Structure formats: C-alpha cells, structure tokens
Amino acid sequence: MALIIEARDGATDARAGRLRTAHGDVRTPAFVPLATKATVKGLLPTEVKALGYDMVLGNTFHLMLNPGAELIERFGGLHGFMDWDGPIITDSGGFQVFSMGHGTIADEIKSRPSRARHGERVAREGAILSIEEQGVRFRSYMDGSERFLSPEGSMAVQSSLRSDIALSFDECTPFHVDRDYTERSTERTHRWLERCLGWHAEHGPAGQLVYGIVQGGVYEDMRRASARVVAASGCDGVAIGGSLGAEKAQMYEVVGYAVAELGGERERLPRHLLGIGDVDDLIRGVELGIDTFDCAMPTRLGRHGTALVPDPHNRWRVDLTKSEWRTSEEPLMEGCSCHACTRGLSRAYLSYLARSGELTGMRLLTEHNLAFLARLMADLRQGIFDGRLPEVANSLRRAEYRPKPPIR
C-alpha cells in the first residue's frame, strides 16, 4: 500500500501520514497545486517546492493535445520536461472530454465555480463527437483534428507522461442528469476502470500507481457501491469525483458515503478528492479522512486578482480588483511567507497590478494563495499529529487563525 498512516484524529476520520511514490513522499493531508499544462502558471518548480508542496497535478487531456505525449516521453516524462523532480499525479482526461459534452460542473452550479473538477475550462472550439463504450471521440481545440480517448488511450498517455499516480479514465457524471443516467454512467466508469487496470498491468511503467475514481452522483447507495467496487478493483488509491451535490452540506455527505466504505482493511488506500479546494472544504475534507485535494481555485483566483485571507465571513477571499482597495496601505495579511506578504506590499499596489492585468500581480497572488493553502494544510496535518485537530480546525473556522512564521 502506498499510504503510511502515521497519526489519526480521535474525534474525526482525519489521518496524517505519507504517500509513497516513485519520486518521493507526499506528506498528507495535502493540497496538490495544478500544473495542468506542465507548469504551475506563473511559478517555477523550485518555488512550488519551497512553498512546501510535494506533488503537482498534470493533465492528460491538455498535454496529449499540446505538446503531445510522445514529446514529453522523450524528456523522460513530465518530470524531465517541466523540471519537477517530485511526485506528479495526472488526471485521466475524463473530466475534460466530458465537460465538452456535459458542460463543466462549474457551468451548472454557478454559486460554486471552484467545484469545477480540475478547473481548466475546455476551450469552446473543442467539441465532443460521440460517447461510446469503447471511449470518447472529440475534436481537438488545438487544431480541430478528430481525436479519440479510451481508457487504454488515457493510460498510455499517462504512461508516456511517467506520472507517479495515474487516474483511471472515467465519465465525470454531471449534476443535471437523473438517477438512471448516473447509474449507467457509473457502471461504465467501473468497466473502464477494469480496462485501465488491465492495460496498466501489461504496459504501465514500473512504480506508477493507479487510482480508481468513485462516481455515483449524489445517491448514497450508488456512491457506497462505487467506492466498494473501486476499492475491490486492485487499484492503488481512490479518487472521489463527479457531481457531489448542489451545496457544501450535500458534498460533505456524499464524500462521507464514499469514505465510509473505505475503512477497515481498505483504510490504507490513499483517498483523493477531485477538484475541491475552498478553504472550508479542505478543513472538512481532512476531517472526513481525505488525504489529497486538487483544485484550480487558488491559482486561478490569483491570476484574476483575488487573494486568500483568514476571513471565513467572505469565503476566505479578498477581491483586490474592487475599488475599496485602490488606496489601501494595508498588506495582504500578517505572517504569510509569500513574497508580497514578507515585503509588506500594499493592497493598493496589488490592486493596481491586478486591475492592470500585470504579470507580476498574477504571479504574486498565485504565490500568496498557494502559500496560504500550504500553511493551512501544514497546520491541519500538525494538528492531527498533536492530537489537536478539532482545536486547530475550530480556530481556523473562527478565523482566529494567523499563519505562523515560514516553515523551516
């Protein structure tokens, strides 16, 4: 088993430990920044590492279209290509191809744009052509060419990418469909998982882990059944995906259904929650027993002028493009280890950069948001080790939280 559980919280299902991969350990629970297109947008790998991140997430769909898996393989995979020598998890491309047909979850649940699973909206030029048992036919947004992605194809790309963790190819069940559709879709996802594992057993690179994806929509029975099927499949870990509900309370319930089936002898299967990264969701997710999370939110928000701050009453966010910050001499927050905070850059300056669309602003806020989440996850992790998770979590939720000095 890839997960070493080193500590547990007594009051919740939270656990802390290490996820062992071919490129080193991921200290869990952990947030995983997106390197969708072989770069954490605006940052250097050395900086992402310095912020305390062990793993990044690359994307099969985008990378197979540009620059192509063959090219990346020539560089020894994504590690060599993008100069990141730590663990890499790759998404299977399922979310992206199905978003072209179904619309993204973000399009459906307007109030929670960060629920978009891997966050990168599919360019409008792309289009799904057909969904078959064999796989999905679609038009490339790069050059309009017709492409086909199947479970085996996705695994082959992820094999070329040489990621440490590959995700099985699934249908990301949308929110608006009925129970019957969800059931048929979830069953296909299970069949596709078998095919992924079959291909991987024969052709997959040594040391690459494969996670199965739990679907089942918001239905308790189906989520539970899906978790059992995935856990029994022989995969190395479990990712929870698809529609998790219309609001946060429902999402926590749905995640809970899946995790409930992953106890006992299955507990050492690492658990990844796909596309979730709101601060309150991370706290709750850790309590629910999730080990890793990925989300476009912190990096995308940063590029659009929003910074994460210890303010639960405003969704932990401050939108610096708003005019109220135009003249503010205040720094972003105290105690954060990012460049903007350690230099005490004013909100006025950051607001000006954000409103002007300056690269430096995008970079500074991306770094800040990732620094914020790294610190948050490190605090939650330490809370589990110290037997103080409820205290830490409550303190975070009450926003008495102030980040500590930079991690040594």
Add this chain to the structure above:
Amino acid sequence: MALIIEARDGATDARAGRLRTAHGDVRTPAFVPLATKATVKGLLPTEVKALGYDMVLGNTFHLMLNPGAELIERFGGLHGFMDWDGPIITDSGGFQVFSMGHGTIADEIKSRPSRARHGERVAREGAILSIEEQGVRFRSYMDGSERFLSPEGSMAVQSSLRSDIALSFDECTPFHVDRDYTERSTERTHRWLERCLGWHAEHGPAGQLVYGIVQGGVYEDMRRASARVVAASGCDGVAIGGSLGAEKAQMYEVVGYAVAELGGERERLPRHLLGIGDVDDLIRGVELGIDTFDCAMPTRLGRHGTALVPDPHNRWRVDLTKSEWRTSEEPLMEGCSCHACTRGLSRAYLSYLARSGELTGMRLLTEHNLAFLARLMADLRQGIFDGRLPEVANSLRRAEYRPKPPIR
C-alpha cells in the same frame, strides 16, 4: 555633477563610472530595464536587483493615468509603491503623447521595431487632441477623459513619483517630417526644457536630477545645436531622443553628432540614449560614450517568446515560437545565470510555454533576456576598466562571446 568617470577607453569615446543618485549609484555604462507601469513585467524587484541592475525606468504618461500620481505620492513615490529602493528614472510622457499623434517610431521604421523609444505602444483608444505651445491635450486611454500634459505638468507628476532622474518634457520628433518641422519642434523642445527646469528649481523634490532631451532629427547641425543648448541649460544630464535615422549606421552617426558636443567641460554630464537596446546598438552606443540605455526590447521580446543569445548573425535572437525548436533538447545557452539556463530547461519546453502563452514562459524569457543584457553591459564596463574594450567588443561582435559564471 552626478557622473563620476572612473575609466576611459583609449580607442573610443567609451567611459565607465558611477552615476550618483539619491537612491544610490548606477554602475555605468548600464542598461535600464523598463518598469513602465511600476513593475518590470513578470519579475520582482529583488530579482531585477539580483540580475545586476541598479536602476529601472518608470513612465509618467502611463502612471499619471493609472493609478495616478497622487496615489503613488502617498506611498512616498514610486520606490515605496513598487518596492524598488534603487535609483529610478522616469520618462516625461512626451514620447507617449506624441506617439498618439505622430504614430510611434516603430510604426514608421518597420525594419527596426525595437527603435520604439520607450517601447510601450499607446493603446489605440487614446488620442491626441491638440498640440499647443502650452502643452498637449489628449484623451486618456483609461477612461476617455480629456487630459492635458505640459512641461510643468510632467515635472509635477515626476515630482510626485519621486524619481531620482526626471526627463524634461519634449516633442519626440518623428522620422517622416521635414527639416522645417524638425527645427520648429526642436526649438519648442528647448523652450519646454527651460520651463521644466524653471518649475523644478522652484518645486522639484530635493535630490531629483533633471535630464534635458536632445532632439534635432537626423540633421547634423540641428543635433549639434540641440546638444549645445541642452548642455548649457543647467540640466543634470542629457538624453538623446527622437528620430535617429532610417538605419543603424545613420543612428550611430546621429548619436555621434550629439556626443561630439558633450566633451570637454561638459563630459561629466551623464548621457542617456532613449529607447535603444539591440545588442549591437548597446555595444556601439558604449563606444560612442553613452552611459545609460533603456528599451522595451528585451522584456517585450521575452513575453513574446524570443530569447537573446550570442548569435549576431540572427540579430542575437532566437524565436522559440518557431517549429524548429519544438523538439529541441538544447538549453537556451551556456553560462547564463538565469533560471532557465542554470536549470538547463530545454528549448522544447520553453518553446511549448511560449507557444502556449504560459505566464511561466514569459517570466523565464524576460529573466533570461535581462540576465543576458546585464552580463553584456557588465562585460563592456569591465572591458573599459581593463583597457580591453576593443577586444571585448570585437569578441562580442564575432560571437566568440560566452557569458561567464554568475556575478558574485
């Protein structure tokens, strides 16, 4: 006098030394990176400093429109606002307002786009409304409001910006006009210089230097006369601006006319060449006795996927967006101290980032180009101190040049 000349080349007019400003010394000859809109696009001030740069250039025109001089003044000027504690030179805004009327020099001399003086093209929404003896009326590209910029107004903005060196407000004489227009325009620039100096004597911040701008088009007598007028005006330094000709040979001649009038007791007036930054122009400019240069070229090229390399046969450039680099495992160049070169990132990866418009690519190539020019200028400067400038310059021109290890 602000310039301390510490060494001279025997064979040319080159000199090396220190330009003393209120925020420290600029080691000359030096290239000055643009921080047009209060940021060197994509980089942090600490990084620009670490590359070896002492001074950056901010822009009166852009900053008065956004975020406004009053706001910047509240932060103690541009230094506090953008967190740069070294010397800052500010352009007067003359180039930008006149570009709206005349078109940029870049529009006229298509073969040499880098000749655009301060490089930032004026947004098309802006428009010049009238040119009067009093100043220039124009429409803001930010909000469409009517604005007025005069010599006194430009100095007042630069006073609020608290730059170490302010440039006088001039008409940037375009290339396509006739001798009569150039003469009348140059004379007005001289009258405006008097008004700038008059305003500054009464209201300018202590320690701020003022450079006059030499105009006169490509006409030897007018360039020489303008240089004499500016040198005699009581300003602290001389900038050479306006149309410098249709091709490089003519530009070197025209610069030579101006410098010829700046010898003898005027030699300690620092000399700035506006908007010039091609590698061969920097080498020749140093030989002609120029102390400082600014240009959008290295940073703008970087954002558009072109890297500077020791290859005079291709204008010292490699366009990474071209398909020939798509699969190249080669690094950018040997011996450069930038992140991309020290990590040995492949041209294939940099090409992919550039073609994808990724922020990280813009940032990496911006840093590389500035590292390249910093090293070039440091080598030229050292050549002057060592009495080996001709050897260094010839070696550079023959591309036997390979950058040395990072500056300690």
